[in-house]
Amino acid sequence: MNLYVHFPFCRVKCAYCALHSSAGSTPAARREYCVRIASEIAALQPCVFSTIYFGGGSPALCDLVPVFDAIRERGLASAETEFTVELHPLDVCHDVLDMLKRGGVNRISLGVQSLDDDTLKSMGRLHTASEAEAAFRFVRAAGFVNAGIDLIAGWPGTTDESWRSTMKRATALGLDHCSVYSLIREPKTRLDLAVRRGKVLLPSDDEALAQIDVAREVLADAGFSRYEISNYARPGRECRHNLAVWRGEDYIGIGEGAHGRVGLVRTESGVETTVTPEEDAVERAIFALRTSEGLSLERIARMWPILVPRIPAWRETLEFFKRQGLLQDAYRLTPRGTEVCDSILSDFLV
Numbered sequence: 001m002n003l004y005v006h007f008p009f010c011r012v013k014c015a016y017c018a019l020h021s022s023a024g025s026t027p028a029a030r031r032e033y034c035v036r037i038a039s040e041i042a043a044l045q046p047c048v049f050s051t052i053y054f055g056g057g058s059p060a061l062c063d064l065v066p067v068f069d070a071i072r073e074r075g076l077a078s079a080e081t082e083f084t085v086e087l088h089p090l091d092v093c094h095d096v097l098d099m100l101k102r103g104g105v106n107r108i109s110l111g112v113q114s115l116d117d118d119t120l121k122s123m124g125r126l127h128t129a130s131e132a133e134a135a136f137r138f139v140r141a142a143g144f145v146n147a148g149i150d151l152i153a154g155w156p157g158t159t160d161e162s163w164r165s166t167m168k169r170a171t172a173l174g175l176d177h178c179s180v181y182s183l184i185r186e187p188k189t190r191l192d193l194a195v196r197r198g199k200v201l202l203p204s205d206d207e208a209l210a211q212i213d214v215a216r217e218v219l220a221d222a223g224f225s226r227y228e229i230s231n232y233a234r235p236g237r238e239c240r241h242n243l244a245v246w247r248g249e250d251y252i253g254i255g256e257g258a259h260g261r262v263g264l265v266r267t268e269s270g271v272e273t274t275v276t277p278e279e280d281a282v283e284r285a286i287f288a289l290r291t292s293e294g295l296s297l298e299r300i301a302r303m304w305p306i307l308v309p310r311i312p313a314w315r316e317t318l319e320f321f322k323r324q325g326l327l328q329d330a331y332r333l334t335p336r337g338t339e340v341c342d343s344i345l346s347d348f349l350v
């Protein structure tokens with residue numbers, strides 16, 4: 001079982017971001033939120049989570065001690081639990097890292113997004129490239145042996161040189177993990193508004209994909225393998241939490257905007273809905289296609305017998321994509337397939 005806890009507070013809203021988070025919260029509101037989260041955690045059924053992930057927003061804007069206390073008192077984490085917290089570079093200071101270590105956190109995901117100052121400025125980030133690098137080094141110096149960063153490819157105006165330089169500077173940090181997300185123009189963000197007003201021109205698909213290729217090449221040279229469309233890791237440093245989600249495991253979601261999946265029940269921001277056993281099985285089975293492990297029809301038949309009648313049709317569809325050069329073996333995405341994974345997946349969701 002896995003646990004995701006969402007903290008929807010940010011210093012400012014970044015230009016591209018449509019995640020459930022907002023700026024301008026008061027310390028009292030954040031305190032109250034954490035007390036509520038702690039009480040929800042204290043009410044969980046006893047278990048030891050395989051992974052715990054605090055995402056946001058910027059979780060470290062909060063005093064997380066009551067939440068950590070609830071986890072400890074309930075015995076929800078062990079030495080084997082992968083316990084990740086997302087950090088903003090400006091969160092990184094001695095007191096915060098000390099709070100995380102005492103709370104049992106053993107993995108840090110630092111939201112860097114770019115290592116080019118002009119890009120960071122136009123993204124609305126509040127830190128420079130060298131501040132982000134210093135933050136990562138500080139995380140390491142504090143003894144976090146498992147740490148990585150997030151980057152965004154395809155930002156308007158990013159030149160090939162500056163993107164390559166971002167990737168090289170990133171790998172020079174000695175990361176364990178690197179997520180490289182393709183920019184998505186999310187509706188109602190500042191980026192979306194600027195594009196609609198003609199103030200910003202998005203890169204073409206080819207230009208954006210060329211940056212993903214550069215990322216893959218630089219990370220491969222540095223010893224990283226791409227274990228999911230947007231995620232690269234050194235051997236053994238894959239994010240176990242995200243892998244659990246893609247492999248179809250259960251996870252509890254706590255907090256505003258958090259999603260959860262336990263049995264047939266789905267939660268979003270605490271609101272429960274129930275899916276049918278077949279819908280449940282499809283959802284759990286197909287997202288393995290995003291990973292380097294790929295989608296195994298034998299595994300699907302073994303784990304979700306309810307899907308056995310669908311397998312001949314799925315095999316036909318998969319073989320069709322294989323002939324198009326989008327899949328290889330039985331069945332993993334080819335580099336071309338990763339570019340259109342979402343549309344391949346949509347064929348299985350109908």
Ligand code: SF4
Pocket residue numbers: 009010011012013014017018019021056057058088111
């Ligand atoms: S990208 Fe991160 S820091 Fe920026 S608004 Fe979104 S959640 Fe907040």
